[in-house]
Amino acid sequence: MKAAKFDYERAVSLQQIQDALAGEPGGVRLMGGSQSLGPMLNLRLVRPERVLDVSAVPELQQVSTVNAQVRIGAAVTHAQIEDGLHEALRGHMMQKVAGRIAYRGVRNRGTLGGSLAHADPAADWVLTCVALGARVNVRGSGGTRSVPMADFMVAAYTTVLEAGEFIESVDVPAVSATARWGYYKFTRKVGEFADASCACYFDPATRTARVVIGAMDGAPRFLPELAAKVAAHGAAALAGDTIAAALQPILAQRDPAHQELFRTVVERSLQQALGLKG
Amino acid sequence: MAEISIQINGRKQSHQAEARTHLGDFIREKSRLTGTNLSCEHGVCGACTVLVDGRPVRSCITFAGACEGHEVRTVEGYDDDPIMLRLRSAFSEHHALQCGFCTPGMLATSRDIVLRLPEADEARVRIELSGNICRCTGYQGITAAILSVLQALREQPDDQVQALRAAVVQHVQQDWTQGGFVTFEADQEEVSTVESVAADAGSGEKGKGQAIQGGFDAGFPAAQVWAFMTDLPQVAACLPGAVIESQEGASVQGKIAIKFGPMSAAFKGHATLERDEAHRTAVLRGEGVDSLSQSRARGDVQYQVTAQGETGSRVSVELVYALQGPLAQFSRSGLVQDFVRRMIAEFGKNVNLRLEKPLAQGEQPAVAQFNPVRMFFSILWDRFKGFFRRS
Ligand SMILES: Cc1cc2nc3c(=O)[nH]c(=O)nc-3n(C[C@H](O)[C@H](O)[C@H](O)COP(=O)(O)OP(=O)(O)OC[C@H]3O[C@@H](n4cnc5c(N)ncnc54)[C@H](O)[C@@H]3O)c2cc1C
Ligand code: FES
Ligand code: FES
Numbered sequence: 061m062k063a064a065k066f067d068y069e070r071a072v073s074l075q076q077i078q079d080a081l082a083g084e085p086g087g088v089r090l091m092g093g094s095q096s097l098g099p100m101l102n103l104r105l106v107r108p109e110r111v112l113d114v115s116a117v118p119e120l121q122q123v124s125t126v127n128a129q130v131r132i133g134a135a136v137t138h139a140q141i142e143d144g145l146h147e148a149l150r151g152h153m154m155q156k157v158a159g160r161i162a163y164r165g166v167r168n169r170g171t172l173g174g175s176l177a178h179a180d181p182a183a184d185w186v187l188t189c190v191a192l193g194a195r196v197n198v199r200g201s202g203g204t205r206s207v208p209m210a211d212f213m214v215a216a217y218t219t220v221l222e223a224g225e226f227i228e229s230v231d232v233p234a235v236s237a238t239a240r241w242g243y244y245k246f247t248r249k250v251g252e253f254a255d256a257s258c259a260c261y262f263d264p265a266t267r268t269a270r271v272v273i274g275a276m277d278g279a280p281r282f283l284p285e286l287a288a289k290v291a292a293h294g295a296a297a298l299a300g301d302t303i304a305a306a307l308q309p310i311l312a313q314r315d316p317a318h319q320e321l322f323r324t325v326v327e328r329s330l331q332q333a334l335g336l337k338g
Numbered sequence: 339m340a341e342i343s344i345q346i347n348g349r350k351q352s353h354q355a356e357a358r359t360h361l362g363d364f365i366r367e368k369s370r371l372t373g374t375n376l377s378c379e380h381g382v383c384g385a386c387t388v389l390v391d392g393r394p395v396r397s398c399i400t401f402a403g404a405c406e407g408h409e410v411r412t413v414e415g416y417d418d419d420p421i422m423l424r425l426r427s428a429f430s431e432h433h434a435l436q437c438g439f440c441t442p443g444m445l446a447t448s449r450d451i452v453l454r455l456p457e458a459d460e461a462r463v464r465i466e467l468s469g470n471i472c473r474c475t476g477y478q479g480i481t482a483a484i485l486s487v488l489q490a491l492r493e494q495p496d497d498q499v500q501a502l503r504a505a506v507v508q509h510v511q512q513d514w515t516q517g518g519f520v521t522f523e524a525d526q527e528e529v530s531t532v533e534s535v536a537a538d539a540g541s542g543e544k545g546k547g548q549a550i551q552g553g554f555d556a557g558f559p560a561a562q563v564w565a566f567m568t569d570l571p572q573v574a575a576c577l578p579g580a581v582i583e584s585q586e587g588a589s590v591q592g593k594i595a596i597k598f599g600p601m602s603a604a605f606k607g608h609a610t611l612e613r614d615e616a617h618r619t620a621v622l623r624g625e626g627v628d629s630l631s632q633s634r635a636r637g638d639v640q641y642q643v644t645a646q647g648e649t650g651s652r653v654s655v656e657l658v659y660a661l662q663g664p665l666a667q668f669s670r671s672g673l674v675q676d677f678v679r680r681m682i683a684e685f686g687k688n689v690n691l692r693l694e695k696p697l698a699q700g701e702q703p704a705v706a707q708f709n710p711v712r713m714f715f716s717i718l719w720d721r722f723k724g725f726f727r728r729s
Contacts, residue, residue, distance in 0.1 A: 061379065068357035068403040091404070098360070098399025099380035111357070113404055139393070144509030155511050163469025164450060165387050165394040215680055240519055250468035262519070269524035284526070291524040334519045 063101035070113040074120075074199065077226055080112050082201045085223035090114050092135060092174025095166050115171060120228065123148055128234045131197070134173025134227040142167060153241045153261065154232060157188045160243070163251045173227040179213045179279075182253035186213055187274035188243065190282075191259035194232045200225035215278040239263040242332030244325045245274070256321040258329040262291055271330070273310070273322060281310050283326070295334050303327055344405045346371065347415025361405055362386045362397035365412055373413035373442050377471075384470035387443035388412050394446045413442035420498035421449050424490065428483035436474035444470050448484050453502060458488060550678045553654040554686025558693045560645035563653065564618045566693060567643060570611055573622075576688035578681055588612070594626070604628055605635050618643040634662045653689070655682050 066089075071077050080088050089108035091097050092115055100106045114120060120135035123146035130148045132141075142158035144150040161167055161175075161184045175185040176196060189196075194209040201224050209230075213219050221227070233239070245257035257274040269291035271283040286306035289297040303326045304319070311319045331337040342359070343352040346369055353368035362376045365388065374397060377385040381399040388397045389411040416422035425448050428434070435441045444467070451458055451466045458466065463484050464477070472480065491499055556563045566572055570590050574580045582592040593606040607626025614620065619642040627634050637659035644652050657678055 062363075063358040063360075065356065066358055068401060070404070070406075091401075094399055094401060094404065095381060095396075098396075098401070101358070102360070102379050102399065111401075113401075115404070143507065144511065145507060150509050151511055163384070164466065165384060165396050165447065165469055166381065168390075168393045168395050169400060218680070238520070240517075250465050262522075262524075264520050264522035267522060267525035269522075288524045288526065291522050294519050294521045335517065 061102050061104060064104055064107040066101075066108050067110045068113065069110065071117050073117060074228065077112060077114055077117065078199065078201060080110070081224045081226065084110070088112055090177070090226055092171035092177075093137060093166075093169035095162070095170035096174060096178045096180070114173075114226070115169075120173065122229075125234055128236075129231045130234050132172055132230045132232065134176075134229055135171045138162070138167035138170045138172070138175075139164065141172070148234060150235070152232070152235050153188065153192065153239075153243065157184050157243050157259075160184060160245065161251075166251075172230055176209075176212065176230065177219060177221060177227055179217050179219050180253065181216050181278060181280075182255075182257065182275040184245065184254070184257070184274075187254075187257055187259045187272060187280050189230060189232065190274075190280045191241070191243075191261045191270050191272045192232045193261070193268065193270065194230050196227055197229045197231065198225050199228040204228065206231070210282075213279040233263070233266075236263055236265060238265040239268075240333040240335070242329035242334075244328040244332065246321050246325050256318070256325045258322070258325040260287070260290075260329050260333050262287075262333055264291075271306075271326065273307075273326065276310075283307070283310075286326075290330060290334070295336060298327065298330060303330075340403075342368075342402050342406060344402065344408070344410055346410045347412060355402055357401070357403055359402045360398050361388070361390075361395075361400045361402050361410070364402035364405075365397060365410070368402075371412050371414050375439055375442060377439070382471075383440075383443075384447065385440055385443045387446040387470065389446055389449070394450045413445060416445070416449075419449070420496060421452050421487070421502065424487045424499075425449060425452065425483065428487050429480070432479045432483040432486065434476055434479035434483040436472075436476050440470060440472040440474075440476075444472065444480055448480070448487075451484055452487050452491070452499075454506060454508065456488065456491065456503065458484075460485060463488075549656060549658045551654070551656045552679050552682035553652060554683060554689070555646070556643075556651050556653060556686070556690055556693065557649065558651065558690075559649055560618065560643050560651040562693065563651045563689070564643045566689065567641065567653065568611065568613050568620055572692065576685050576692055578684055578688075605633075607635075636660045653686065655685075657682075 071080070077090070087109040089097065089106065089111050091111050091113045097106070115135045117135060120133040122133045123136060124131050125148045138158045138161045140146065141149055141154050144155055149155055158167065162170065172185055175183050176189065179186060189209040196207045196209055196212045198205050198207055198221065200222065207220055211220065239261065241261045243259045245254035247254055254275040258271065259274070260271040262269050269287040271287040271290070272280045273283065274280045283306045286302065289302065303323050307319065307322055307326065311322055328337070339354045339356055341352055342355045342364065343350055344364065346365065351369045353364070355364055355368055362374060365371050365374050366376070374388055375385045376398055377383045379398045381396050384396065386397040387394050389395070390400070390405060391408050422445065425445055429441070447467060447470050451463060455462060455466065460481060463481050467477065467480065570585060571582055574582045574592065577594070580592060580594045582590045584591045588611045589608060591608050593604050595604040605626030605628050607624060609622050609624035612621045612623070619640065622639040625636045637657055640656045642654045644654070646652050
């Protein structure tokens, strides 16, 4: 199928995006890499009057480091992160995860901001950014605000972005010598959205411990007790059926096969963080 | 229509085209370069892959307008490319093409593998190829062809290929095995901040169908909320997409509309409200048919208003529903649960708004402002992905 008619415009500045959204917040759709929007347009699941391509706005392509935080512009692509184009992200959890998103052809265009704004429950950036405790920097006509990633996604395909607002950048912790992390997703075929996924991030220096599962019905879900246990006891915390027990309240409604999938992704993600398996 | 100019295979191509034209159509229909094939047109099969600034990109989900100022290379334009020349003969040697439909896209991806991943082994090649589907299942030959080119280049490096590789900027993360894990006491506050999604608790199979529980707080005394919640037209006005057409006592005729892109459903039917004043509980029993899709829906919405202090109350809602017909296909239970939870939240918001600003005497309640449209798009989208995943 072909997209319904729309007008296309390429933004060159933040101000231009802001003005367009302020003018007609309902009629304008931002376009990052069009790797999610493109299919939706082609299937006519969305029919905007105007599309504003934000992928070429210089401010949205920048990466900088401030106070042990890496600020990543919304239009930075998955492939740029995968290739370690920006020094601050080399060796970062983000770099490893980037290479597992979709296929290289999609990664060459898909953007971090577009992925978070699309808020697919199974998306890799959504889960990774929650595990990292990222903050999403949002800009609108009323100025900017910074939203913790844990609060950013409200439900499937729904975020706290208000009409007229857009993602300017995302802050993630800089590479840390003490941090340990894991990421595991189960897919039927390489490059697909996850059927079950788990990201974990531990850093004794900041006393951070997060275990988060993705590919749920809505936003990723935390397993705080499991995270604290693993932080305190390391591999010993995994003895017995600790993981299954931690998942039980969240997955009670799912069939046993699904529960087993989630148990496995949590286990493998934690094993990576614990240095037990690559 | 506007003039779109793109550099394709070293030549500037300027054509009148609509903004909605994707790169694949621009290449085929405007520039008449029909070597590029289109199949799924939503990014899944890889058939349409071309190079944009030397990198593989899916031309069906990349819009032509977004390629102005960039350089596109298609299967017609590889004659002077040292990697492609090798791939071409390797493809024929290893029987890597059968009907040839996937070949232009496969070549674009293969070139990228040879360029970026000189050390790739078979497993890696297969992973990299996973975004390109071959209907003739020629993967064995394609993989062999790529491996043979990689091997030949390792044995006898080619200056031209070396030059191309040197121009690629990438800092591959060599090893990600991490050091030992040091145990520590986690900061509890940090880990338990999130409550953005309510627990799935209480959902599941119930005698008559699927049950979903939810609720919302109202910042008004229970008696006032109860009075409001048993006034059918008022309740309907807060219910996203609902319209009451006639009322007779505790019975109403009406419809609830849900529109989602190519599909739309409007359940027309009736509902009855049974109320229990003593316990401030009520059940709204409804039933309806969507004439377009011939889907039927039946549901009981049970709610209870309980006081929370002097000035607040809690409205607990339980929905038990059953859906039959085509639409039922789209009701993967988790997504419907999520949808209903959000609908309840939206309903709660509207109830609070309406209680804050009661209608003037004689004023008709407006239909609730809500976008089930957008919400269902997204849910449907997931369904679509589900279909393609299985195909
Ligand atoms: C075949 C295929 C497989 C895929 N597999 C995966 C996968 O395994 N894992 C995964 O995580 N993803 C996957 N994706 C999705 C992919 O990662 C997309 O790139 C990404 O989700 C969307 O990013 P985009 O830049 O292309 O955004 P677009 O498609 O351009 O936009 C998506 C949404 O975000 C909005 N938007 C864009 N930029 C902004 C901004 N700066 N501020 C506010 N709103 C904005 C748009 O209006 C739109 O609503 C897949 C996609 C395809 C086609
Ligand atoms: S036609 Fe473009 S990916 Fe299938
Ligand atoms: S050769 Fe026929 S589709 Fe691949």
